[in-house]
Amino acid sequence: MATLEIHDLHVSVETENGPREILRGVDLTVKQGETHAIMGPNGSGKSTLAYSLAGHPKYTVTSGTVTLDGEDVLAMTVDERARAGVFLAMQYPVEVPGVSVSNFLRTSATAIRGEAPKLRTWVKEVKGAMERLSIDPAFAERNVNEGFSGGEKKRHEILQLELLKPRIAILDETDSGLDVDALRVVSEGVNRVAESGEVGTLLITHYTRILRYIKPDHVHVFANGRIAESGGPELADKLENEGYEAYVKGGATA
Ligand SMILES: Nc1ncnc2c1ncn2[C@@H]1O[C@H](COP(=O)(O)OP(=O)(O)OP(=O)(O)O)[C@@H](O)[C@H]1O
Numbered sequence: 001m002a003t004l005e006i007h008d009l010h011v012s013v014e015t016e017n018g019p020r021e022i023l024r025g026v027d028l029t030v031k032q033g034e035t036h037a038i039m040g041p042n043g044s045g046k047s048t049l050a051y052s053l054a055g056h057p058k059y060t061v062t063s064g065t066v067t068l069d070g071e072d073v074l075a076m077t078v079d080e081r082a083r084a085g086v087f088l089a090m091q092y093p094v095e096v097p098g099v100s101v102s103n104f105l106r107t108s109a110t111a112i113r114g115e116a117p118k119l120r121t122w123v124k125e126v127k128g129a130m131e132r133l134s135i136d137p138a139f140a141e142r143n144v145n146e147g148f149s150g151g152e153k154k155r156h157e158i159l160q161l162e163l164l165k166p167r168i169a170i171l172d173e174t175d176s177g178l179d180v181d182a183l184r185v186v187s188e189g190v191n192r193v194a195e196s197g198e199v200g201t202l203l204i205t206h207y208t209r210i211l212r213y214i215k216p217d218h219v220h221v222f223a224n225g226r227i228a229e230s231g232g233p234e235l236a237d238k239l240e241n242e243g244y245e246a247y248v249k250g251g252a253t254a
């Protein structure tokens, strides 16, 4: 069973005034088949954690370890991480001009599966996944994220999730900016992948409304660059009612 283990992770980002530590000792274990929700105030470092796991070059790991099934993730390139099964749905998905959704998906699937998917089954696979996510087939020929609305970008992220079948899926605020119907469609997509039991999901969110559709096994409060408290789904309700004040007292991130 695949296990992502993060131990005492410290991450800095280069700023005009020198390096600034954002992550300050993150400990987290995510096993295949589990869903973990991460909630926390703006600027607490949630996206930094997501990017660091995916291997974004802007973030420097200064200490700590990240392993997937015992393999050192931090020693892997971005591509190797993707092939190892680490998937990131970004908070702000980027445009890829000149690359169609259809080409992008096929190239990604080829890279991750190690061979080009058979065209006939692939076309069916993509069509089915797009239908399930209520994505207009015309999107296949549009350039990735170019001119997509916020909600369309998020759906496209989940389309990738469904087709690439990662072992660890990091979803950074995939729910933000979605209307109620899109929230349901996107959540159903996440659940379909989760129900396979083959993915461990790290769901970064601000709102408990997505947790009505996606049931986390564990909820973590992220504050000041580390996990301040962990619990079950009831912790999310507590946060909704009481906010994060109890966790951020005594130190802003700066
Ligand atoms: N490249 C950078 N240069 C300077 N500061 C940065 C950089 N990247 C991140 N930070 C800072 O790191 C802190 C954490 O940012 P991060 O995006 O991880 O927060 P977050 O928890 O995802 O917030 P939100 O809930 O608003 O998405 C912020 O104070 C942010 O300004």
Ligand SMILES: [Mg+2]
Pocket (backbone or CB within 6 Å): 046, 047, 048, 091, 172
């Ligand atoms: Mg963020």
